[in-house]
Amino acid sequence: MTYTPHKPPLAESPEQLRARIPGWGVDLDPKDRPSVPKLQFQEDFTGAHWEFPERQPERYPRERSPEHGMLTPVFGTAQPPSGVSGAIRRYAYRYSEGRTAHWLLLVLGDRVDAWEHHLKSLLTLHPDNPVTETGVKAEFTHHGLRSRVGQHRTDLKHQVLDPVIVGGPWIAAAGAAYAGARRVSRSLARAGSDGHRPVH
Amino acid sequence: MRAMVYRGPYKVRTEEKERPAIEHPNDAIVRVTLAAICGSDLHLYHGMMPDTRIGHTFGHEIIGVVDEVGSSVQNLQVGDRVMIPFNIFCGTCWYCARGLYSNCHNVNPNATAVGGIYGYSHTTGGYDGGQAEYVRVPFADVGPSRIPDWMADEDAVLLTDATATGYFGAQLGDIVQGDVVVVFGAGPVGLVAAKSAWLMGAGRVIVIDHLDHRLEKARSFAHAETYNFTEYGDIVLEMKKTTDWLGADVAIDCVGAEADGNFLQHVTSSKLKLQGGSPVALNWAIDSVRKGATISVMGAYGPLFSAVKFGDAMNKGLTIHTNQAPVKRQWPRLFEHVRNGYLKPSELVTHRIPLEHIAEGYHIFSAKLDGCIKPLVVPSAA
Ligand SMILES: NC(=O)c1ccc[n+]([C@@H]2O[C@H](COP(=O)([O-])OP(=O)(O)OC[C@H]3O[C@@H](n4cnc5c(N)ncnc54)[C@H](O)[C@@H]3O)[C@@H](O)[C@H]2O)c1
Ligand SMILES: [Zn+2]
Ligand SMILES: [Zn+2]
Numbered sequence: 001m002t003y004t005p006h007k008p009p010l011a012e013s014p015e016q017l018r019a020r021i022p023g024w025g026v027d028l029d030p031k032d033r034p035s036v037p038k039l040q041f042q043e044d045f046t047g048a049h050w051e052f053p054e055r056q057p058e059r060y061p062r063e064r065s066p067e068h069g070m071l072t073p074v075f076g077t078a079q080p081p082s083g084v085s086g087a088i089r090r091y092a093y094r095y096s097e098g099r100t101a102h103w104l105l106l107v108l109g110d111r112v113d114a115w116e117h118h119l120k121s122l123l124t125l126h127p128d129n130p131v132t133e134t135g136v137k138a139e140f141t142h143h144g145l146r147s148r149v150g151q152h153r154t155d156l157k158h159q160v161l162d163p164v165i166v167g168g169p170w171i172a173a174a175g176a177a178y179a180g181a182r183r184v185s186r187s188l189a190r191a192g193s194d195g196h197r198p199v200h
Numbered sequence: 201m202r203a204m205v206y207r208g209p210y211k212v213r214t215e216e217k218e219r220p221a222i223e224h225p226n227d228a229i230v231r232v233t234l235a236a237i238c239g240s241d242l243h244l245y246h247g248m249m250p251d252t253r254i255g256h257t258f259g260h261e262i263i264g265v266v267d268e269v270g271s272s273v274q275n276l277q278v279g280d281r282v283m284i285p286f287n288i289f290c291g292t293c294w295y296c297a298r299g300l301y302s303n304c305h306n307v308n309p310n311a312t313a314v315g316g317i318y319g320y321s322h323t324t325g326g327y328d329g330g331q332a333e334y335v336r337v338p339f340a341d342v343g344p345s346r347i348p349d350w351m352a353d354e355d356a357v358l359l360t361d362a363t364a365t366g367y368f369g370a371q372l373g374d375i376v377q378g379d380v381v382v383v384f385g386a387g388p389v390g391l392v393a394a395k396s397a398w399l400m401g402a403g404r405v406i407v408i409d410h411l412d413h414r415l416e417k418a419r420s421f422a423h424a425e426t427y428n429f430t431e432y433g434d435i436v437l438e439m440k441k442t443t444d445w446l447g448a449d450v451a452i453d454c455v456g457a458e459a460d461g462n463f464l465q466h467v468t469s470s471k472l473k474l475q476g477g478s479p480v481a482l483n484w485a486i487d488s489v490r491k492g493a494t495i496s497v498m499g500a501y502g503p504l505f506s507a508v509k510f511g512d513a514m515n516k517g518l519t520i521h522t523n524q525a526p527v528k529r530q531w532p533r534l535f536e537h538v539r540n541g542y543l544k545p546s547e548l549v550t551h552r553i554p555l556e557h558i559a560e561g562y563h564i565f566s567a568k569l570d571g572c573i574k575p576l577v578v579p580s581a582a
Contacts, residue, residue, distance in 0.1 A: 001444045008444035010378060010403040021398045021423045023542030025377070026402040027533075033371045034533045035526065039298040046301070046528065047275050047341045048291025053306060054272065056224040063322075064309035072309045074224055074290065074338045076316075076326030079253040089251065089322075097313050103504050106250035106323075114208035117254040123209075126215065133211035135563030142560070142570035152430040154410045155460045159567060161471055168208045186401060 063093040114168075123151035130170055203257045203332030204558040209247030210566075213556050217257070220328065220336035225272035227342035230282060233463035234357045235330045236261035237553075237565050238286075240500050245323055245562055246470055248477070251310065251322040259331030260286035260318040261361045263353060265459065266332065266344075274382055275341040282344040284337055285527035286361040288316030291342035303523035307338065310360050313503065315524065323503065331558065333579045345531065355502050355538055358388070358545035365374050365498055365525040366392025366454070367534055367543075370400055372496035372521035373450040382439060382448040382488055383424070384481040386414035388548045388574045389498055390454030394422035395543060397452070405513040406448070408435060408484075409458060410445065410497060413571040421547055429461055429484075439488035448492035456479035456499025457506075465507065477501035479508045486513045497522040551575040 001008055004093045018024045055073045060080050064071055081089045092105035121128045138144070148156055203217040217434065220229055237364045241251050241258050289296050289304035295315075296304050306326035307316030308398075316338075319329015329335065337344060347356045364390045375381060381397040384391045386409035395404045404426045407418035415426040429435040440447060440481070457477025458470050469478040477500070485495050486509050495518055513520065537543045550573045553561030558577065565575050 002446040007378075008446055010380075011405070014377070014401075014403075017398070017403070023537060023540065024398050025401045026537070026542065027371075027396075027399045027538075028377060032533065033400070034529050035299075035368055035371045036374075039300070042291075042297055042299050045297065045342075046289075046291040048296075048339070049272075049274065051292055051340065053290055053292070053339070054225055059580075063310055065311050072306050073417075074288075074307050074316075076322070076328070077223060078257070078326050078328040079255050079322070085253075093310075094560040097311055097503065100504070103502075108252065110247065110252055113254050118208065127212070128207055129213075130211060131460045133207050133213045133559050135212075135559030135561070138560040138563045138567075138569060142564050144567075144569055147567075147569040147571070151412055152410055152428045153568070154430050155568070157463055158460075158466055160469065160539060161467070162210060165471060169339050 063090055065093065065097055067096050083113075083116050085109045085116055088112060130166060134166055201322045201333035202555055203328070204259065204555065204577070206252060206256045206258065207254060208246065210245065212245065212258075212559050212562050214556050219334050220269060222270045223336065224338060225270040226339050226341055227270040228266050228273055228276055228337045229268040229346070230262070230264040230284065230335050230337050230344070231267045232262055232264040232330050232333060232335055232579050233265050234353050235248045235259045235579070236357055236361070237312045237331070237561060237575045237577060238322070238361055239456065240387065241562075242501060242566050243502065245566060246458065248457060248470065248473060249321045249323055250503060253322060256319065256321065257328040257332050258319040259329035259335075261357055262318065262330030262335060263347065263360065264335070266340075269340060273340045275445075276344065281347045283347050283356045283360055284318070284330070284335075284344045285364070286317055287343070287524065287527055288318060288325060288338050289342060290339050298326070299526060299529050300523075301526035301528055311503070317524070324362065331555065331577050343528065347526070348535065349535070350539065352546055354546035354549050354576065355544075356541060358548060358574070359531065359534060359538070360527060361525070362388035362548070362574065363543065363545040364527040364530040364534060365389050367396045367530050368523075368525040369393040369452045369454060369496050369498035370396035372523070373397065373400075373452055374519070375400040375402050375450055377401040379449040380404045380406070380443055381450045381452065382406040382408065382462070383452045383454055384408050384484070384485055385454035385456075385499065386411065386418045386426070386518055387454060389416055390452070391422050391548060391573075392543065392545070393452045393454050393498065394418060394424045397450075398423065399537065399542060399569055402450075403465055406439075406442075411568055414573060417548070419504075435461075436487040443490070447493065449490060450494050450496070451485035451489045453482050453485050453499040457501045459499070469506070476504035476506045479506045483509045486516070486518065489516070489518065491516045492518070494519045494521065498525070500524075512545050548574040549576055553577050555579045
């Protein structure tokens with residue numbers, strides 16, 4: 001045991017384990033483990049027939065980490081930066097990955113991006129719908145209640161925060177829009193009634 | 201084509217999107233026949249991964265049929281049935297040449313700390329993923345493999361990430377015969393890691409989670425002992441008690457950034473995004489192992505800092521091994537294990553979600569409803 005040189009005994013012998021568990025010990029020899037050792041030169045370059053690949057054309061100024069010596073020869077072209085979030089993101093890429101500013105700016109860009117798109121979607125035939133897009137319907141079709149009650153789950157404590165996180169900003173935005181509209185209509189009403197305002 | 205798209209934290213939908221095009225001579229376009237949702241996708245879904253853009257299509261576990269190839273593609277033909285590793289990699293950079301496919305330096309301009317991954321935000325290269333009808337596959341001569349005739353589709357799609365990652369995770373534990381191995385997290389990755397620990401000769405395998413249905417799977421699929429950490433006041437202490445006060449020889453973190461078990465850690469990372477990830481499971485791993493032990497970290501964490509108990513790791517003389525799994529490097533040996541029946545990846549599949557119902561699919565997996573362990577995504581045309 002721990003306070004002596006001996007390793008605590010195991011409940012099962014190798015023979016018992018081999019009998020109980022299909023494949024027990026087949027990779028006992030590290031030589032049979034494909035990722036041991038970590039670095040192994042791949043003579044066939046895994047099918048590549050180049051030493052440096054051809055370069056993918058850069059069709060817009062592709063943002064990149066300043067820790068790269070050049071634009072990588074291949075890159076994703078999904079969702080090029082655009083709008084205010086795009087400007088924030090481009091700015092973020094001035095900082096290396098070692099700088100907290102880089103990541104915090106990207107996180108900010110993500111939040112701005114979401115709002116830009118939510119607002120834009122309201123002008124389309126396919127506006128964002130926080131109810132269908134959160135998939136909460138599954139609560140009714142896939143045993144939302146039964147999956148939770150009587151279990152030992154600890155994630156329920158913070159799952160209650162999810163609707164607040166998802167719905168909160170929408171409710172706040174609706175509230176702000178309502179307050180804004182009220183202010184506008186009030187001041188319009190005031191402007192409209194100006195002529196009749198009694199002079200005290 | 202139809203594709204899953206991200207609309208902001210906790211919000212996704214299926215919409216019409218332009219079919220991807222060949223952008224490089226070694227690209228292929230693959231028509232997706234089966235995809236999956238990974239625990240890693242939840243980090244994107246919850247808005248935790250910086251530079252996850254609205255409109256992004258997730259999905260990095262993909263099988264399909266080659267639909268189009270670029271001018272320099274030699275190893276694949278239109279019509280081939282292929283499985284695609286979640287890593288995008290070039291084959292010849294310093295890292296790929298040494299087998300570190302997940303660390304490829306030629307595919308991700310946005311960051312040097314992580315390689316290229318399909319559908320995994322711009323921080324991993326800005327590639328749209330495979331929860332869609334079609335996907336662009338860069339370096340088609342390097343990444344994908346033809347699916348062997350004997351292999352079932354559901355096994356193949358699970359070999360593109362979860363199975364390869366769990367197997368890789370056990371390898372990084374440097375297990376020797378008779379080791380006591382404790383696996384944190386009974387998701388698909390943890391379940392495979394636990395089974396793989398036996399293949400490497402472990403003497404005892406313990407799996408820890410708080411979801412009873414997953415722990416049940418750990419007993420049947422991975423032949424493991426299980427602990428529901430909510431039943432114990434202090435799971436670290438419990439691990440000491442059950443190992444005669446020594447601690448485990450090896451721990452494998454298969455939980456990552458959204459670990460539960462400490463409200464403050466979880467909320468500051470998952471909800472408030474103030475740290476790169478909640479290191480609850482990693483900290484439990486650090487404290488549960490014996491001194492001089494090895495910890496393998498498969499759980500993914502964001503690029504911001506996390507409150508890790510590094511002092512304990514240092515004072516205990518721990519060896520910490522980490523990485524995204526270089527999937528293709530695992531395949532030849534893993535294929536043998538699947539063929540011999542030592543690993544049965546398809547047994548992890550609990551849900552088959554039509555692409556059109558993607559929002560419900562994400563909610564079920566994220567909220568762990570309905571006994572969900574591994575949801576597959578079935579594109580409309582497949
Ligand atoms: N390194 C890689 O290449 C790679 C590849 C795939 C996935 N991953 C990562 O591996 C992790 C697991 O992936 P998955 O698909 O199995 O995810 P998953 O979400 O299905 O599983 C995670 C499990 O951890 C459990 N859990 C939460 N807090 C815990 C705690 N404190 N202790 C023990 N268990 C806890 C959850 O209940 C859940 O069952 C994720 O972080 C994912 O991002 C890494
Ligand atoms: Zn994954
Ligand atoms: Zn490379």
